[in-house]
Amino acid sequence: MVDHPTIPEDDELRMDALIALTSYLKDGGYRFITPSPATHARVNNRPTNALANRLEDVFGWSRPFEEGLLPDVVFAMMDHAGVALRDGDDWRSAIRVSTVDGLCLMHSAYPTTEADSVFLGPDTYRFATALRQVMDARRAPVRRAVDIGTGSGCAALMIARQWPDAEVWAADINAAALEATQVNASVNGTANVIPCDSNLLQGVEGEFDLIVANPPYLVDASERAYRHGGGPLGAGLSLAIVEAAVTRLAPGGTLVLYTGVAIVHGEDPFLDAATPMLKRDDITWSYREMDPDIFGEELLSACYAETDRIAAVVLIATRRGS
DSSP: OOOOOOOOHHHHHHHHHHHHHHHHHHHTTOOOOOOOHHHHHHHHTSGGGSSOOSHHHHHTSOOOBOTTSSOHHHHHHHHHHTOEEEETTEEEESEEEEEETTEEEEEEOSSOOSTTOOOOSHHHHHHHHHHHHHHHHOOSOOSEEEEETOTTSHHHHHHHHHOTTSEEEEEESOHHHHHHHHHHHHHTTOTTEEEEEOSTTTTOOSOEEEEEEOOOOBOOTTOOTTTBOOSGGGOHHHHHHHHHHHTSEEEEEEEEEEEEEEEETTBOHHHHHHHHHHOOTTEEEEEEEEESOOOGGGGGSGGGTTEEEEEEEEEEEEEOOO
């Protein structure tokens, strides 16, 4: 069994400040939809957006802000949390806060250049839409669930909120992601979320009624954990999740995998590789393109020289009930 993360005393004080800050924004009706990095850069590069003028500019757009812009209580919480950073004569927040499916979620500030960045963006919203459809269509309650590569914890929190009696594991190898998930679970009142340090499903025992994942799927030269999928054209982690998950579904259990795939000369190599794993007598599955063209700028990279496009896909696999 995976142990819950142990937080040193100083980190506990920082966690309390992060929870207080994110709760302050949530309770005040804060709302911010995070765009793609390319859109974020274009909007921030407008001359009128050089400095923040409101909370959304600070905690959503990650713009520098002048001293005195924020209420004293907000800046004090940022200071105690260690997320108020100097930017020349101004300040900048080290975190962003975004809203997804009614949740208020803390994650890394823009730009997400650090190896342990906690990413939340358009993929998260597409994933949440796919997951919402599956959850709303499910008739049987979920008793045990796991979100593989939880990141900000968005999917785990969605499941925990819908089935408050469920045991919902939020698995990740990134300590920053587990911290963000713990903060977000507290802010959004989902006490049944269990952050755990786990690679795929290693150390997390038993079968699950719901296994969900939104893994990294790009080829990243720096191999940053939140972007790099490994394997052929970034498909390595997604394929590993399929292989691990189909053997851990409880009767009636479902895998929801949202990922991106490189389409090469009109063919889908990810689907070709995943299909043999899904050809089991006890598994029914479906597969669809949710968005035919995402991260088009990646096609300029040499590793995608033969790729037509990168598509967002949703794989849903269900084990037949006993």
